[in-house]
Amino acid sequence: MDLIELKDVHKTYYLGEVAVPVLKGVTLSIARRELVALMGASGSGKSTLMNLLGCLDNASSGEYWLDGKEISKLTAKEYARLRNRTIGFVFQSFNLLPRTTALENVMMPLTYSREYLSEQQKRQHAADLLRKVGLADRIDHQQSQLSGGEQQRVAIARSLVNQPSILLADEPTGNLDSRTSKEILQMFQQLNSVDGITIILVTHDQEVAQWAQRIIRIKDGLLEDNSEPVEAGSAT
């Protein structure tokens, strides 16, 4: 069984009395250690699908199997735990805490994990991750003292701090210049191939999508059929 399996997932929003169907039966599977891109125009249901995949929202109907468990009927609390342990988020706007150092930002998700780590261990762990993303000399810098690329690296380190099996990146390069974008994407590729983390890149940018092994296209709430795998590393 694949890591992620969606079976005929529907999602309908209600604006007052009017039902707005956003996802109209999405069936999808993503294997472990896969690097996929999720593409679609705005209004296509891309964000909704991402929220479902990231356990931020639950489907109106259909099944969501994550790591062999059906999770579409869990409570908000159980979702929070799943997000903490299994899923890492990287956002377009980085979302670092203001007036907080890089290290503290990375340590933040550990506050909500149920495992016991001493303060010292937490610091050690967070600092290791910051070194891994190439910010060894930026550990004690505050959010405002970091460039966009550096902030995104901090955000990646933060998403990795609970050793998730899935990394969900929502337009991770949307606010970055092309050179930094490339660095970030290379980092994702490395995390995928070296650390074996499943990565889902949500983007509308064809060039970014080229970094993925497979592109999933969504249009009007349905997946398009031409979701063919692309050759890994074909984009340069």
Added chain:
Amino acid sequence: MKLYITMKTALNALRRNVLRTLLTTLGIVIGVGAVITMMEIGNGATIAIRKTMASIGANTLVIIPGAANTGGINFGAGSLMTLTPQDADAIVKECPSLASVAPIVRARTQIVYGNRNWSPTYIYGTTPSFLEVREWTELAEGESFDEHDVRNSNRVCLVGQTIVRELFGGRSPLGKEVRIRNVAFKVVGVLKMKGANMMGLDQDDILLAPWTTIKYRVVATSLGSSSQSESATTISSSNNPYVAVSAFLYAVPSATEQASTPQPIRFANVDQILTAARSSSSIPSAIQQITMLLRERHHLKVSSPNDFNVRDMTEITKAMSSTTDMITKLLLCVAMISLVVGGVGIMNIMLVSVTERTREIGLRMAVGAEPGDILRQFLTEAVVICLLGGTMGIILGRTSSYIISSVLHWPTSASIGAIVAAVVVSASVGVIFGFYPAWKASRLNPIEALRYE
């Protein structure tokens, strides 16, 4: 551990906007400071009012002998002659609820100075502690007589302002001699103005002398008469200049005669005993102690009634406690209002903070914070603000009450209760007014929160 992390997160969040935190705290600082200052001023005022009331005589207990009843004729309260100066001494020694005791011997007669005369409302023979009982120790002029004068029946006296006005025409009477039934008393001190009492009697129309002097030199003639103040009716008149000395009906016995037929020692009774309880609250126990002691001293059987009465100033005591209660409550109300205003300020700022940090909340939820975690975080922030404000408020309150007491000379007194209450109240203000914003934060939808601009 969990608590430590929550506290740390809250402190970090508060540190991110120091100015706003301080301004929010200010509301609580002022609130708690006001509570403490008001409580301490209230306490001080209560003490001051108690003192004032005590000088009116709120704590005063009057012990009056019982009624003599001879052959079916009742002579009314105070007609028994059972109270002695020794009773007064015993009371002050053995009743811990009493602060001071003074025996009183009354006389009602004319006093003369030069070509003027006057009949004071009160001529009291007593001890120096009378002034303590009546809270009248500060004299306008001169000094009080002392125990030595009492022991020696010295002819010295203190006079009130009315006597100064009526007998001395307002001039200082110090060192002058007034005659009471032809006994010359030297004026050693002048009492301060006290005014009329609640019954409208002029309290300054008073002459105080050692009780021994009044008893043995002035009213000696009336010893043995059943009523105490009636002696005034036998006003000294010019045709009997020796009225102060009892008329000798028999020849004076010689020393040998005296030795062979010893006379019984004169039984000295006093007309009343005036005592002051330590505080208004100790009045009931004081009454009990006096009653037990005097019954024992007077050898009363269990079945026989008291041969004395203890009277207290219930009316004044009641007025006093209701006044002070009201003042304290009033001040507390005012202070509580400022605390509530401070709490609303906290709620306001916390709501702003929740809105401002919507994205942060969304992020925290995305990385795994449960609604309970968010609720706890914001609640902790509010409580931390309040406790911080509470601490600073205690310092502010103590400082300001100290300043008030030293600059304005208002009596204040530190109150541990107020401090404890302030801490408890400020923490509860934090919980109460922090809860709504925190609850609101915890109910945010992470998707919308993340998208919030």
